Amino acid sequence: MRLIDEQTLQALEGSRPADTITAWAWRAGSLVVPEPLQIIDWSAQDAAGDSVNVGQQLSFTVADPDGTLGAWRLDDPLGVAGTELRVIYNVGGAGAVNYGKFRVTGNEPFEVTTSYVVDEYGYIEPDGDLPPHKRRKYVTKAYVKLDVVDLTGRANLDKLEAPQSPAGGSTAISEFRRLTQRHFPVVVDPGVVDAPVSTLLVFDKGERMNHCQDLASRLGARYRMGGDGECHIYPRNTDPVWTIEPGKSLVKVSRKQSSDGLYNRWVVEGKDAGDGGAPIRGTASITSGPLRYDGPHGRVQFFYSSEMITNQSDADAYARKLRDEFLQSLAVELSIETIPWPQGQAGDRVVVGCPVQAGHIAYFTGEVTSIRRGGNPVPDGTSLKVQCSLAEVLEGMSRTDWAQHLTGEIPELTWDRMPGTWGSLPDMPWNTIGRS
The missing domain is CATH 2.40.30 (Elongation Factor Tu (Ef-tu); domain 3)
Structure with a gap:
């Protein structure tokens, strides 16, 4: 959860003036637009999960009164070559919440033209449909749509160019910090317990945040960006906030409800290491209740195969493990x-x-x-x-x-x-x- 003071927290549940959003544009530590952006509308999305690493994403439509914010060059003020937005949520009548730092990933300018009719004595519009003494005037307003993503997006652009392995004595958190040190500071939230990692671990070339997610998972944790551009490693099971x-x-x-993914039988396949590679097949089923195999829900199988399954007892045990994990994950x-x-x-x-x-x-x-x-x-x-x-x-x-x-x-x-x-x-x- 982002930091918020007690007065602002109390104001959120009471009557107050309208809230506002403020966004400042920066590049390389300096303001590139001297005033806050004039936000017309905005939307934000955030997701969590063991397979989520896209980060927080926002879209803004901002006014462009003098036509300078729609980018032509990559290094224009709101261009996509390194501009960042610092976003603040202002709670009406109280304080503010630092929402986060975001990298601009898209800049799309557009114009809206409107017209209105004014009185002008003596004017006759040539070849027009207006009566005498009326003139049509046109007003064109420019806007820019911005797409931004939190700083994990910048870290993902900086891919590993070759496989890497941890040095001796490394831990999951020290490796997380090493992989992200060029992009943001890392904060370890209470409840996360560090653990050593083997020097045999290999980080393949590619997106570094995938490896960071694996490191956090080893600790029963995940990561997310905070309001000041810091990355938090946080435990998955915390007290409600x-x-x-x-x-x-x-x-x-x-x-x-959806029936998608509601399995009731798990089939695990491998090869017997002691019998010339003969196929091995272990199963486990739900045998009672609304999801029972061959009951009203029918037969819905999940298949898994691995060369690590080398005997019948391993196949049976892993099938039961998959079934039990599924039952625990139902939500x-x-x-x-x-x-x-x-x-x-x-x-x-x-x-x-x-x-x-x-x-x-x-x-x-x-x-x-x-x-x-x-x-x-x-x-x-x-x-x-x-x-x-x-x-x-x-x-x-x-x-x-x-x-x-x-x-x-x-x-x-x-x-x-x-x-x-x-x-x-x-x-x-x-x-x-x-x-x-």
């Missing part, structure tokens, strides 16, 4: 609209209060996997995707044990801890809560 309450910060919540994705939340980042954990039947609220803890923001130019609300463990959701709704759910048993309900704690629903119109 925000409770999204109906009637306060929650505007709308909905959910949906309910909530689509949430909230009040502005400028300090929040993908990867944060939040508690969501979901209105349910009978006028109650069930509280579920989940990870923010994506964030969308925007404004024209005043920032509006925040759109979140939050993944909540299916086991915890079912526990909170009607069951207390996922394993029992798989067998079709419904135990006695208990409501003694979060998530699954019930609260009373505040007085509010039901039509303000989207449910699907």
Whole structure:
């Protein structure tokens, strides 16, 4: 989560003047546009996950009153050869949140021409459709669309030119810092425990942030950029940073299901090292519950093969491992609209209060996997995707044990801890809560 002072945090949930966005353009440590950009509209996207390394992306439409911001040369003020934007979110009536530093990756100028009719005594428009004493005037306004990405995009452009290996005594964090030292400082958040890496590890040539992601994964962590252009290595499982309450910060919540990726049988293939390379095949299935193999859900197989599987027991064990990891990863994705939340980042954990039947609220803890923001130019609300463990959701709704759910048993309900704690629903119109 980005840094925010207590006064500004309290202002976010109260009545206040309109928020604003400020963006300054820099290159090589100096301002290239003397005033903040005149932002017409903007949008921002952020995502988190073990396979995400694109970073935070923003798009701006900015006014170009004198026609100097639409780039011709690569080193023009908003050209793509090194210009950076420093973006600040200003909370109306309170302080500001440093949103981040971003590299300009696209500059697209365009013009909009409008016309209006004015009175001008004695003027007759030649060959025109206007009556006498009327003149048509034209006004052309120029705008520039900018695409920007956080500083991990710059690091990815700086590819490894040849394979590299860690020096003796290196750790995952020291290697992360070494790979990114030319691009940004690295901050290690509380809860991340460093570990040594082998000198036999090889970083192939290519995008360095892929290797950084692998290093963070070894520590049960991920990385993301902070508000001052620093890169944070943060743990995946953290305490929630925000409770999204109906009637306060929650505007709308909905959910949906998809059958894509709902496997119920895992088939692992290898070659027997002791039998002349004879094929080996191990399987594991879900045998009970709504996803049981050959039940109403049908047969949905996942195939995996590896030369590392060299005997039958390894094949069987790995098939069971894949099945168990799948069951643990099952999640309910909530689509949430909230009040502005400028300090929040993908990867944060939040508690969501979901209105349910009978006028109650069930509280579920989940990870923010994506964030969308925007404004024209005043920032509006925040759109979140939050993944909540299916086991915890079912526990909170009607069951207390996922394993029992798989067998079709419904135990006695208990409501003694979060998530699954019930609260009373505040007085509010039901039509303000989207449910699907």
